[in-house]
Amino acid sequence: MTEASIAEDKLLDLATAALTRGGMRAEEAAEAARILVLADLFGLRTHGISRIPQYLGRVPLGGIDPQAVVQVERVAPALAIVHGRNGIGPLVGMRGLDAALEGARAAGIGAALVRGSNHFGPIMPYAFLAAEQGCASIIASNASTTIAPWGGKDTRLGNNPMGIGVPNPGGDPVILDMALSVAARAKIREHAARGEPLPEGWAADAEGRPTTDAAAALKGFLLPVGGHKGYGLAVMVDLLAGLLSGAAYLTHVRAWDKEPGVAQDLGHVFIALDTTKLGDAAQMAARMADFAAIIHATPPADPARPVMLPGEREMESFHRARREGVRVSAADLRRVEEIAGTV
Amino acid sequence: MTEASIAEDKLLDLATAALTRGGMRAEEAAEAARILVLADLFGLRTHGISRIPQYLGRVPLGGIDPQAVVQVERVAPALAIVHGRNGIGPLVGMRGLDAALEGARAAGIGAALVRGSNHFGPIMPYAFLAAEQGCASIIASNASTTIAPWGGKDTRLGNNPMGIGVPNPGGDPVILDMALSVAARAKIREHAARGEPLPEGWAADAEGRPTTDAAAALKGFLLPVGGHKGYGLAVMVDLLAGLLSGAAYLTHVRAWDKEPGVAQDLGHVFIALDTTKLGDAAQMAARMADFAAIIHATPPADPARPVMLPGEREMESFHRARREGVRVSAADLRRVEEIAGTV
Numbered sequence: 287m288t289e290a291s292i293a294e295d296k297l298l299d300l301a302t303a304a305l306t307r308g309g310m311r312a313e314e315a316a317e318a319a320r321i322l323v324l325a326d327l328f329g330l331r332t333h334g335i336s337r338i339p340q341y342l343g344r345v346p347l348g349g350i351d352p353q354a355v356v357q358v359e360r361v362a363p364a365l366a367i368v369h370g371r372n373g374i375g376p377l378v379g380m381r382g383l384d385a386a387l388e389g390a391r392a393a394g395i396g397a398a399l400v401r402g403s404n405h406f407g408p409i410m411p412y413a414f415l416a417a418e419q420g421c422a423s424i425i426a427s428n429a430s431t432t433i434a435p436w437g438g439k440d441t442r443l444g445n446n447p448m449g450i451g452v453p454n455p456g457g458d459p460v461i462l463d464m465a466l467s468v469a470a471r472a473k474i475r476e477h478a479a480r481g482e483p484l485p486e487g488w489a490a491d492a493e494g495r496p497t498t499d500a501a502a503a504l505k506g507f508l509l510p511v512g513g514h515k516g517y518g519l520a521v522m523v524d525l526l527a528g529l530l531s532g533a534a535y536l537t538h539v540r541a542w543d544k545e546p547g548v549a550q551d552l553g554h555v556f557i558a559l560d561t562t563k564l565g566d567a568a569q570m571a572a573r574m575a576d577f578a579a580i581i582h583a584t585p586p587a588d589p590a591r592p593v594m595l596p597g598e599r600e601m602e603s604f605h606r607a608r609r610e611g612v613r614v615s616a617a618d619l620r621r622v623e624e625i626a627g628t629v
Numbered sequence: 630m631t632e633a634s635i636a637e638d639k640l641l642d643l644a645t646a647a648l649t650r651g652g653m654r655a656e657e658a659a660e661a662a663r664i665l666v667l668a669d670l671f672g673l674r675t676h677g678i679s680r681i682p683q684y685l686g687r688v689p690l691g692g693i694d695p696q697a698v699v700q701v702e703r704v705a706p707a708l709a710i711v712h713g714r715n716g717i718g719p720l721v722g723m724r725g726l727d728a729a730l731e732g733a734r735a736a737g738i739g740a741a742l743v744r745g746s747n748h749f750g751p752i753m754p755y756a757f758l759a760a761e762q763g764c765a766s767i768i769a770s771n772a773s774t775t776i777a778p779w780g781g782k783d784t785r786l787g788n789n790p791m792g793i794g795v796p797n798p799g800g801d802p803v804i805l806d807m808a809l810s811v812a813a814r815a816k817i818r819e820h821a822a823r824g825e826p827l828p829e830g831w832a833a834d835a836e837g838r839p840t841t842d843a844a845a846a847l848k849g850f851l852l853p854v855g856g857h858k859g860y861g862l863a864v865m866v867d868l869l870a871g872l873l874s875g876a877a878y879l880t881h882v883r884a885w886d887k888e889p890g891v892a893q894d895l896g897h898v899f900i901a902l903d904t905t906k907l908g909d910a911a912q913m914a915a916r917m918a919d920f921a922a923i924i925h926a927t928p929p930a931d932p933a934r935p936v937m938l939p940g941e942r943e944m945e946s947f948h949r950a951r952r953e954g955v956r957v958s959a960a961d962l963r964r965v966e967e968i969a970g971t972v
Contacts, residue, residue: 365737394708
């Protein structure tokens with residue numbers, strides 16, 4: 287895949303222009319674009335500007351409303367329900383994040399439960415923005431069904447992503463952003479395309495039997511990390527993000543790829559905790575530095591691969607991209623330029 | 630192991646008497662006893678009244694202070710730091726839970742970060758009590774080191790337990806309570822004692838190489854669920870519960886079994902979200918019933934083992950114990966009776 291390099295501000299302008307041309311109001315397009323461009327800065331290309339054609343492709347089918355007026359309903363000083371009204375996911379996500387941050391500033395901790403949303407990008411950008419404001423965060427979303435309940439043989443749960451971030455007044459935040467399957471479905475598609483067997487433990491066939499046959503796995507389902515533990519986490523994420531928010535959950539969530547013209551009604555949960563209220567920033571920075579030093583000093587099993595903190599690789603990509611330009615796929619860039627009408 | 634059956638209120642009185650005789654104030658002993666007795670109701674015997682001799686055994690060594698005056702420092706309307714002052718863990722935990730619930734009632738969501746604590750029992754009782762008050766909860770604790778960072782070969786992380794609970798106005802709450810290793814260290818000890826090999830993926834030897842030799846595993850470390858994902862969760866739990874709370878973290882946490890006379894300075898995090906502010910109870914009950922029905926209707930891989938929700942087995946044990954008496958080990962009961970001075 288040919289790569290292109292582009293400065294962050296140029297990529298942000300381009301993504302904003304594409305989303306605006308796709309029907310969004312310019313200011314809101316810039317907010318949504320910020321999430322996707324941050325994803326590309328972190329090197330999370332499958333969740334960056336490459337998603338713009340997919341989001342906008344659903345607009346003429348009635349599957350997404352780029353003009354949706356997202357509504358924040360504050361039900362308590364630090365708790366809000368955000369009505370996404372089937373808007374572009376990262377815009378709805380930004381409204382959720384902002385509502386949670388507002389609660390955190392007022393009360394020390396704040397939460398937003400989001401309904402009526404769509405794919406909102408990766409979690410890392412939201413956790414990063416929360417950390418920039420001194421907030422730790424817990425963020426999760428439900429998703430269309432690709433995982434079977436533990437002991438079952440029918441997909442009824444999404445590969446629900448969840449993330450936790452902790453700010454560091456002395457440097458980079460530590461951010462975990464993970465989905466709950468052992469491997470992503472996209473990786474199984476890659477193995478199937480190459481005719482290669484899967485590693486054990488990735489997937490089950492349609493009968494619920496563990497399989498290393500990628501084609502059989504595509505007809506079956508993904509296996510959760512840690513068996514019943516990953517299953518349990520996927521259930522709890524769906525209860526928090528989907529059920530409590532008033533969104534769809536489990537098999538009620540529609541799949542954008544199978545029914546692009548139907549609203550997904552995804553749910554998210556955003557929790558932000560204001561760490562600046564917990565004590566002195568210098569002391570917090572010293573403790574974060576000590577924490578990182580202890581982890582980094584772990585003798586590695588393979589001397590060539592030092593031990594890292596969650597999100598550390600992505601933060602390295604972020605700093606490199608800010609210095610040297612954001613690396614994206616040339617084909618993805620071209621498609622977004624076409625949508626923006628700049629080529 | 631011989632079993633005994635005892636009514637819940639009798640077990641609560643007995644545990645309270647034992648903790649009081651061990652140095653706690655009677656009212657506080659009753660609070661701590663409630664957590665341990667709930668653990669036994671849920672069938673979580675390793676974290677129930679069997680812990681009383683262990684907790685109190687550290688008192689004469691100066692390792693735990695049963696007279697500690699736990700202090701709640703409210704740093705924002707919905708955020709508190711709880712100073713455990715090396716008190717009995719479940720008492721400190723109850724103070725943390727109460728502080729989080731107070732914030733949730735006031736602001737919709739509340740949190741408590743707890744420092745200076747000890748082993749606080751399992752998470753399920755706290756999540757259950759939160760659910761009884763209509764609150765969803767996210768609760769976690771750090772622990773002494775038994776897990777190596779991913780790619781490392783030296784234990785620097787605890788098998789940090791985390792739990793998530795969601796109340797159900799129409800029935801039992803759904804509660805996940807899990808540690809972050811594939812298997813508990815106690816299970817590896819059992820295999821070693823029986824001279825049996827371990828299943829693959831449970832543990833590594835002292836050099837960080839995966840092993841099925843239980844004796845070698847005891848000199849090595851536990852492997853986290855889902856490899857780097859479980860590692861990431863263990864790090865984030867320690868950052869939230871240990872670092873942000875002002876407690877010890879990573880290798881700073883002392884092991885009660887190796888140094889019973891030294892304060893552990895464990896940290897916990899309690900987050901409570903008031904779901905009664907999210908809408909009508911009847912509607913919430915209907916959605917919870919629908920959620921459970923979808924999960925339960927999953928065709929099982931093994932027809933003899935229907936698909937269950939997280940915590941469902943423990944809730945069954947709970948109801949049975951309330952009906953028929955709490956089943957505990959006769960030896961554990963005898964030891965608590967001895968401490969209480971009732972035999």
